[in-house]
Amino acid sequence: MPLIYRAANVVEAQLIVDELQAGGMQAHVTGSYLSGAIGELPPSEVIGVWLLESQHEQRARDIIDAFEAGRRKPEQEWQCTRCAEWLGREFGACWQCGLTRPLSDS
Numbered sequence: 001m002p003l004i005y006r007a008a009n010v011v012e013a014q015l016i017v018d019e020l021q022a023g024g025m026q027a028h029v030t031g032s033y034l035s036g037a038i039g040e041l042p043p044s045e046v047i048g049v050w051l052l053e054s055q056h057e058q059r060a061r062d063i064i065d066a067f068e069a070g071r072r073k074p075e076q077e078w079q080c081t082r083c084a085e086w087l088g089r090e091f092g093a094c095w096q097c098g099l100t101r102p103l104s105d106s
């Protein structure tokens with residue numbers, strides 16, 4: 001059973017498990033039982049996501065890579081200041097309310 005991900009917290013670990021389950025794979029999280037109250041999350045090295053079926057390891061890593069790539073690029077989207085819709089960077093105006101994209105993304 002290979003360790004395929006070290007999560008920063010239990011929420012992130014669960015996100016990975018959900019992604020893998022969406023891909024038809026089963027994963028198991030270790031270390032989450034160590035977390036006490038909110039705010040006392042254990043250090044990252046104790047939360048591991050383990051793939052139950054090692055033959056799917058490469059596919060699981062591909063899913064995780066895609067998941068992380070998606071999370072690293074929030075700047076590719078902008079949020080409409082009028083209706084709060086999230087839009088892809090390729091859109092120059094909000095498709096929902098028509099607001100023109102602001103010049104600054106921040």
Ligand SMILES: [Zn+2]
Pocket residue numbers: 080081082083084085094095096097098099
């Ligand atoms: Zn809008």
